Amino acid sequence: MIxxxxxxxxxxxxxxxxxxxxxxTMGISLLDCIDSDLxxxxxxxxxxxxxxxxxxxxxxxEISRDYGIPIVNKRISVTPIxxxxxxxxxxxxxxxxxxxxxxxxxxxxxxxxxxxxxxxxSKGMTESDRMLIRSIPQALxxxxxxxxxxxxxxxxxxxxxxxxxxxxxxxxxxAERTADxxxxxxxxxxVFCNAPDDNPFMAGAFHGVTEADRILNIGVSGPGVVKxxxxxxxxxxxxxxxxxxKKTAFKVTRVGQLVAKEASRRLxxxxxxxxxxxxPTPAVGDSVADILCEMGLEYAGAPGTTAAxxxxxxxxxxxxxxxxxxxxxxxxxFIPVSEDQGMINAVxxxxxxxxxxxxxxSVCSVGLDMIAIPGDTKDxxxxxxxxxxxxxxxxxxxxxxxxxxxxxxxxxxDEVEFGGLLGYAPIMPVSAFGCEGFVNxxxxxxxxxxxxxx
Amino acid sequence: MQRAIITVVGKxxxxxxxxxxxxxxxxxxxxxxxSQTIVQGYFNMxxxxxxxxxxxxxxxxxxxxxxxxKEQIGVQIKCQKEEIFDLMHRI
Numbered sequence: 001m002i003x004x005x006x007x008x009x010x011x012x013x014x015x016x017x018x019x020x021x022x023x024x025t026m027g028i029s030l031l032d033c034i035d036s037d038l039x040x041x042x043x044x045x046x047x048x049x050x051x052x053x054x055x056x057x058x059x060x061x062e063i064s065r066d067y068g069i070p071i072v073n074k075r076i077s078v079t080p081i082x083x084x085x086x087x088x089x090x091x092x093x094x095x096x097x098x099x100x101x102x103x104x105x106x107x108x109x110x111x112x113x114x115x116x117x118x119x120x121x122s123k124g125m126t127e128s129d130r131m132l133i134r135s136i137p138q139a140l141x142x143x144x145x146x147x148x149x150x151x152x153x154x155x156x157x158x159x160x161x162x163x164x165x166x167x168x169x170x171x172x173x174x175a176e177r178t179a180d181x182x183x184x185x186x187x188x189x190x191v192f193c194n195a196p197d198d199n200p201f202m203a204g205a206f207h208g209v210t211e212a213d214r215i216l217n218i219g220v221s222g223p224g225v226v227k228x229x230x231x232x233x234x235x236x237x238x239x240x241x242x243x244x245x246k247k248t249a250f251k252v253t254r255v256g257q258l259v260a261k262e263a264s265r266r267l268x269x270x271x272x273x274x275x276x277x278x279x280p281t282p283a284v285g286d287s288v289a290d291i292l293c294e295m296g297l298e299y300a301g302a303p304g305t306t307a308a309x310x311x312x313x314x315x316x317x318x319x320x321x322x323x324x325x326x327x328x329x330x331x332x333x334f335i336p337v338s339e340d341q342g343m344i345n346a347v348x349x350x351x352x353x354x355x356x357x358x359x360x361x362s363v364c365s366v367g368l369d370m371i372a373i374p375g376d377t378k379d380x381x382x383x384x385x386x387x388x389x390x391x392x393x394x395x396x397x398x399x400x401x402x403x404x405x406x407x408x409x410x411x412x413x414d415e416v417e418f419g420g421l422l423g424y425a426p427i428m429p430v431s432a433f434g435c436e437g438f439v440n441x442x443x444x445x446x447x448x449x450x451x452x453x454x
Numbered sequence: 455m456q457r458a459i460i461t462v463v464g465k466x467x468x469x470x471x472x473x474x475x476x477x478x479x480x481x482x483x484x485x486x487x488x489s490q491t492i493v494q495g496y497f498n499m500x501x502x503x504x505x506x507x508x509x510x511x512x513x514x515x516x517x518x519x520x521x522x523x524k525e526q527i528g529v530q531i532k533c534q535k536e537e538i539f540d541l542m543h544r545i
Binding site: 001002003004006007008009010011062065066067068069251254255257258 | 500502542543
């Protein structure tokens, strides 16, 4: 039988250390909504989302109350819209109309975000992919809850540099169209290499074509819990450090497993995966950078950071796979800058640079995330940064992503405020050296030699 | 059997256990186990209860207990289904 100290430990994790279920994300396939008439398509898409996710928010709140565990976000991911809108859309404006339908559906069912305004173009772009990508600045400036992602590379297919170059311009254009709101449009736009089909986290979530009609994916978080656990093993050897992270990750993932099972039962929707990602929030004590500091670094970004992050990421995965049979591929640690007070402190102290963050992304879950850069950064420079990050993902057979925010009208030394979970960020310097000659080449980077595994 | 864990934390005063137990009895909730300590004037109690026989929904019970604690006794009362603790602490 459960004892007092175990109950107290669980409740302290929730009340004092910010343990929470970060998101219940319902993946909804829109493949059966495809129609050549844009109005009919819009109506079908709205109806399917509304019908599928009508109870999502209510059930999430009930589970939260029954177990006393906060469930912060309820979200939806849909089939990449480039596939859905292909036969109905004749121009980028037509795609933007679908984005408005998605936004309305998301508002009406009460979710925080809806992801899947996406195109998968790792080897090449169809006309419909191209139109969707061109419509992203308009779509993100006219909607509030829609998130967009574009997968431009994979280990199997290489990197589509035409898409990378295009995304450099699209990110810039999105920033300009939302310049009056701190270029916030870019916070809802991610460029991926090896994007997973079942990601529950925004802004990169979409419902892959390999998935069932509807599915529930759960994201659990709790950097504060890991930090607190590590406080008790200060100065211990690496084995003790690893054991502590692993055990904590196990406990946190089990909570996710419980919520996933319950949500699946109450909604009658199959459970997909649990992603245990130490995803920070701007709240004090909810920081991945603080875990790195607890391990013994002065600031995130100091020498040793990449090793510490590699260790953390790996132990989180090891604890997670023991706790659930269906653990998602992104499990590990996220290192967004604006959403993590410890990261912001490190940037302000001059310890953390874009180049160090790039190195860190080669061992952590995702990539260059929520990084504010000067608004006058050139399109080609953004494309160059994307290309570097995609190459890390392609060569290391992992997911990498780029979510950069060129904040129009701001420069190094300024700050930008996004509000809520997105936080605030100091503008980080970007290398002033050019890469036009490289990124302006046409075509794609071929798949690496280790992709020949057949 | 549907078990739940009730935790009560707050400044010690007269009638905390009486208040909680009266509510449970009125709502046909059976107490299976109680452990209680006082640390530096702070009252800490954990109860394991069986909610199978109650007429109310689990949500109502947990909300009413929270209100009872806050407005009448002056302590924090949480009522959670048992599985969250079981899953977290047992393989």
